[in-house]
Amino acid sequence: MDGVSSDIQFKVLGGAEEIGANCIHLSIGGTGIVIDSGLHPKHRDLRAFPNIDSLEHEELDALLITHAHTDHIGGMPYLLKKHPYLAMHTTPLTRDISSIMLKNTVSLIKEQIDLSREMQDAISLYDKDIIEYISTVFETHLYDESFEILGKRGLSEILCTFHDAGHIPGSAGIMLEWNGKSIFHTGDMCLHDQWLIPKARFPWHHVDVMFCETTNGSEESHPTKESIMKECAQFINEISNANGSILIPCFALGKTQETLIMIHELQMKGMIPHLPIFTGGMSTKISRLLDRYCYTSPRLNPGFELSDIPQHPIPYESLSKAPFFGTPSIVIASSGMMHAKTTSYTLALQWMQKPNYGILFNGWQEPDSPGFALSNSTAKVPFMFAGHRIERSCAVKKVRMSAHARKADIHGLIRDIRPKTLVLIHGETESVEQIAAETMEYFDGDIRIILPREGTAYQV
Secondary structure (H helix, E strand, O other): EEEEEEOOEEEEOOOOOOOHHHHHHEOOOOOOEEEOOOOOOOOHHHHHHOOOHHHOOOOOOOEEOOOOHHHHHHHHHHHHOOOOOOEEOHHHHHHHHHHHHHHHHHHHHHHOOOOOOHHHHHHHOOOOHHHHHHHEEEOOOOOOOOOOOOOOOOOOOOOEEEEEOOOOOOEEEEEEOOOOEEEEOOOOOOOOOOOOOOOOOOOOOOOOOOEEEEEOOOOOOOOHHHHHHHHHHHHHHHHOOOOOOOEEEOOOOOOOOOHHHHHHHHOOOOOOOOOOOOOHHHHHHHHHHHHHOOOOOOOOOOOOOOOOOOOEEOOOOHHHOOOOHHHOOEEOOOOOOOOOOOOOHHHHHOOOOOOOOEEEOOOOOOOOOOHHHHHHOOOOOOEEEEEEEEEEOOOEEEOOHHHOOOOHHHHHHHHHHHEEEEEEOOOOOHHHHHHHHHHHHHHOOEEEOOOOOOOOOOOO
């Protein structure tokens, strides 16, 4: 393509027309850069990891991590086993969160992935000592603070800058500049304020190449914060007025903290009663960590600590006799998709037998997950829940509370940045195709758009 150096190439190793084991390899003037190394939320064999084998003849010099969700960092030990000398870069908060998340990945793999011989070898890479080592070798960089990357065969330095992506605390978009060319990777982004953190703060200037996430690319409308709060308040009041408790299955990182603050705001505004709130497990560890960054990480309310919200610990040793089975309460528990053997799954088995209880879903559900099956079930009609045929008596409510950019905002960002080449990633086929078609129409064909295939090399 005119104006873009032929010395820039890339491969998508995961996250092409799906939300999967997100990973991209860039070759920039001979320097090899990997952006993210995730674990697939669906696959239960070696496909759970990025397609690292396709890099057999490629240079790898640096690993850049956009944020600490498992679909972006869960494959790091697998990558580093094969390429142990990568220089690793991320934000300070993502480095610290990664240590917690990777330790949990060990349990995730052992409990949910088929233990074939190959998978057993892969699991051996998730040793506690290795994970601790990974957290110590990250070089961390503040937002808007540029640093240089120089590979073994690099012709000149690549200037790299992290920019606040507004998705979860510590998340970043990545700007790479080399030889007069610019490459921008949005990472997972949110272009509207949430409850804990503000919207992304990206550089608003033209780039040569833009990698853009498209998670919400096929959704035409999105609820406002006000409408989300009203829907949640109505459901919570209906259940608590019937002397029932509300279970909210949440991802431990990001969704739990945003939900916690939203519930707190509803209570402070008198929209719901001051019911006891129960939290625990990895979510609590992450919340405590985020509190340490309450002044140094972007916040809508700088200095506010999640621990300031009254919370009770989930009594894991005696769940069946927990207080929320006797007193109307709100329980925020992981996993967000109710995977088997997790707290939200175990509680759901009891919740479903209580007609006056309710389960509130406010996060994305992978179509094969137990949470998806439950959230789309009909009361008193049997359905399959993690391999068990069951029916529910409790109420179920779905509320869209996304930490990803809305479709209109994705278009707005692309139109403002006006990349010469646009690469659409991190979205299902319908999402990437809709964004591609509407973008091509807007620019009247004066833009190159790539919907990459996994493992295919592209020259830009």
